[in-house]
Amino acid sequence: MKTEDLIDALAAGLEPARPARPNAALLAGAGLAAVTAVALLLGVRPDLTQALQAPTPWLKGLYTAALTTSAIWLATRLGRPGVDARPAALALISVVAVAALWGAVEMSLTPPDARMAGWLGQTWTICGRNIVLVSAFAAPLVFLSTRRLAPTRPTAAGLALGVATGGIAATAYGLLHCGEATAAFVATWYTLGVAAAGLIGAVIGRFTLRW
Amino acid sequence: MGCCVVDKEAELKSLMLRGLDGDPVAWRALLSAMRGALTPFFKRRLIGHEADAEDLVQDCLIAIHAKRATYDRSLPFTAWAYAIARYKLIDHFRRLGRRHDVPLEEASVLLAEHTVEDGVVRRDLTKVLSILPLRQRRLVEDVRIGGFSLAEAAARNGFTEGAAKVSVHRSMKTLVASVKPDED
Numbered sequence: 352m353k354t355e356d357l358i359d360a361l362a363a364g365l366e367p368a369r370p371a372r373p374n375a376a377l378l379a380g381a382g383l384a385a386v387t388a389v390a391l392l393l394g395v396r397p398d399l400t401q402a403l404q405a406p407t408p409w410l411k412g413l414y415t416a417a418l419t420t421s422a423i424w425l426a427t428r429l430g431r432p433g434v435d436a437r438p439a440a441l442a443l444i445s446v447v448a449v450a451a452l453w454g455a456v457e458m459s460l461t462p463p464d465a466r467m468a469g470w471l472g473q474t475w476t477i478c479g480r481n482i483v484l485v486s487a488f489a490a491p492l493v494f495l496s497t498r499r500l501a502p503t504r505p506t507a508a509g510l511a512l513g514v515a516t517g518g519i520a521a522t523a524y525g526l527l528h529c530g531e532a533t534a535a536f537v538a539t540w541y542t543l544g545v546a547a548a549g550l551i552g553a554v555i556g557r558f559t560l561r562w
Numbered sequence: 563m564g565c566c567v568v569d570k571e572a573e574l575k576s577l578m579l580r581g582l583d584g585d586p587v588a589w590r591a592l593l594s595a596m597r598g599a600l601t602p603f604f605k606r607r608l609i610g611h612e613a614d615a616e617d618l619v620q621d622c623l624i625a626i627h628a629k630r631a632t633y634d635r636s637l638p639f640t641a642w643a644y645a646i647a648r649y650k651l652i653d654h655f656r657r658l659g660r661r662h663d664v665p666l667e668e669a670s671v672l673l674a675e676h677t678v679e680d681g682v683v684r685r686d687l688t689k690v691l692s693i694l695p696l697r698q699r700r701l702v703e704d705v706r707i708g709g710f711s712l713a714e715a716a717a718r719n720g721f722t723e724g725a726a727k728v729s730v731h732r733s734m735k736t737l738v739a740s741v742k743p744d745e746d
Contacts, residue, residue, distance in 0.1 A: 358593040367584035371631035432645030501629040503649035
């Protein structure tokens with residue numbers, strides 16, 4: 352096709368364009384997929400109604416939701432050519448830093464002989480694996496939600512979307528299934544699970560986010 | 563040359579905004595202007611494979627069209643278009659299986675090269691510059707065409723940075739006066 356004809360064809364079919372954003376319905380669907388995956392594969396904790404009256408599960412949820420929000424912001428900025436993504440990357444790092452600091456302070460206030468038990472909890476060996484497992488069900492919808500964007504760095508954008516997916520999965524996991532309650536546990540094992548989801552997302556993004 | 567890039571940016575941005583609102587005439591004008599800017603941009607970066615430039619230009623125009631919603635109205639148009647062009651170039655090299663580093667440049671190269679690349683303009687430029695003494699001429703070329711920073715260009719030509727600044731300023735005045743004999 353001649354370039355002249357191409358330009359004519361593109362201009363002829365022009366329609367007004369609204370600013371591209373991640374698709375909120377698909378992101379909500381990803382949340383639903385994560386809740387379903389936790390309920391069906393891992394099971395809802397038996398004391399759920401009682402547990403949700405305490406602040407701990409909500410604080411965990413606040414951390415993982417903050418991870419999700421800043422990661423989606425990062426993916427959105429990476430998805431707009433020429434936009435500086437650093438503010439969003441900084442926000443994401445800050446969220447992790449606050450959680451790490453909180454965990455460290457908590458551990459320093461814990462008697463030394465109770466520290467290991469508090470840090471490792473009952474489930475440190477399976478926490479990250481479960482978050483990655485649940486992420487697998489939410490990931491397709493999260494990646495589809497940014498299809499209108501144009502990431503010029505597919506690997507970085509995949510990393511951001513992977514972290515967002517991990518954050519969604521960890522939120523569902525932390526609220527519905529996991530009974531761990533120390534900040535140090537969440538700051539370590541949840542973060543590692545979400546980071547693993549992010550790394551897998553980076554690999555996926557490298558191949559699927561090209562346009 | 564600096565002023566032309568600024569004017570060009572303002573013109574392209576207004577076309578872009580009208581295009582986003584659905585104006586096909588503005589959109590056609592924008593795509594044509596981008597074709598003019600992208601062709602030398604790609605040709606220059608595909609030494610030995612200039613034939614691929616046409617395909618890349620088309621690819622890039624389609625991307626500009628399909629991804630126009632990712633443009634943020636509060637930001638410069640040139641930065642957005644340059645990021646797309648650079649991405650398409652990197653993707654092209656990757657597809658060929660070549661590891662090729664595409665340095666991150668000032669987005670304005672997308673517009674600047676359009677004027678410098680043209681053979682006629684280039685010849686005129688050489689002629690105009692020839693009225694300057696050699697040392698001043700090299701300095702002006704480095705700063706205004708070669709893309710060196712003032713400090714780098716000063717060091718290359720043995721000026722202090724302050725002296726280089728004054729020299730470039732005076733040279734530009736001389737050059738402008740030499741090409742506009744009818745004014746004043």
